[in-house]
Amino acid sequence: LALQRRRTRRDWMKDIYSSNLTPEEIVSQSPSSSSTTSTAGHTKEREHDDDGFFFAKKPSSSSDHPTSESPDSDSDYADKSKPTLNLSELTKWEDEDMLESIRGLFITGVDGP
Amino acid sequence: MAAGSVVQYSGHKYLRHRLALSIISGKPIKIGNIRSEDKNPGLRDFEISLLRLLEKVTNGTVIEISVTGTAILLKPGIIAGGPLVHDCPLSRSVGYFLEPVIMLAPFAKRPVQLTLRGITTDDHDLSADLIRTVTLPHLQLFGISEGLELRIKKRGAPPGGGGEVQFLCPIVKQVKTLNFVEPGKIKRIRGIAHAVRVNPQFSNRMIEAARSILNRYIPDIYLHSDVYKGEESGKSPGYALSLLAESTTSALFCSEVTSKPGVAPEDIALQATRAILSEISKGGCVDQKHQSLVLLMMVLGSEDVGRCRMSQPTPRTIQFLRDIRDFFGTSFKIVSVDPTKPDSSNLLYSCYGVGHVNANRDIA
16 A cells, blocks of 8 residues: 555656656646656657657647636736636535535634544 | 756746746756647737746847747846836736746845736736735745735736736845755634625635535634725726645645635635645645745755655646756655655655855845
């Protein structure tokens, strides 16, 4: 079990300081899938892509995320500090259970068992 | 300012923090390929305006821009500070210009008193309200507090702007080492609802809607309706709700949503409220929008180990960490706060401060 845990824990330092992944790629990896081996594999794959055949040059920074909102893909707003709200992500807070789930983070909430 | 290594980058992304890092570290920076593939290549008006502002804040900075505008070279001078005025283009809000200045200002020769005119709140950068209530308290963690202030003299909604803010920042010799690992529990929520050149009732409608969700958690909620009239309300109509939550250990989380055509004030408020719940649920001691500022001050701190608990890094933070290493040679140690819980997304960031001393400071 301990071994399994170690594998699922993510090595952020390695991803940040010694991989060629773009910041967006690092963040979009789900924590569970980021064992060090898969990261290394991913890196290699990407390097291969870059060195390999020609690709149509993608003009905008967010070309990796075709679903993201248009203001982000506009290269004029690449350097912005306030992230675009993900409205579909926010709908989860319409759920009563979700609202209750963070009660423990407030002083009025009791600690879990 | 020692001659030699020029730090090189490609592309227009992350321009602001790279320029700030160059000026603080004294290392020249060269950025090429600025939108060179774009239909409209080169620097934008707001980027040129930012370079001009940095020129004003410093003394002896040399900036060379290539003929096509796709490459710049900046050789930093000293951070001079003092009373300054800058008119920001309406393509970006004052927050865009203020954020890099906030990184530099504590290390100036004289206290910065910067007046910025333009748009005070928009969807792209931290608004004047968030900078005042959330960003500046983050500097206080590092011993930068006496006389630190942002005054919102006039509000200016996009597209017309017409707002004015004044940023006052004291100078320090050195920033304190941070040790912030206890997130605490949320004890109070504050908010500012403002509405300019629209029905003033919009503020109250936003407050009502936000309370409909927040009242369940804690009693200490104060949402302020900030009214600016006449000249002070700028040139365009608009409104926004900024929220901040503070924990028992003074951890701050914030969110903000601004008016959009065809969206009711209630819906704007609900979005802002859900956004702050989302931010609170990420945990840690620092809000995601302020990771970079805190990490920068940690690196500059005295030669000791600084530690801070935060949520996962954003893409901006990841690039910032890489760029910090380019300028200061410092890497952070980033480990899970609780190794026994692999699902815990909180991380402990620690680094050894470089012991940056403000050599520009006037010895009074």
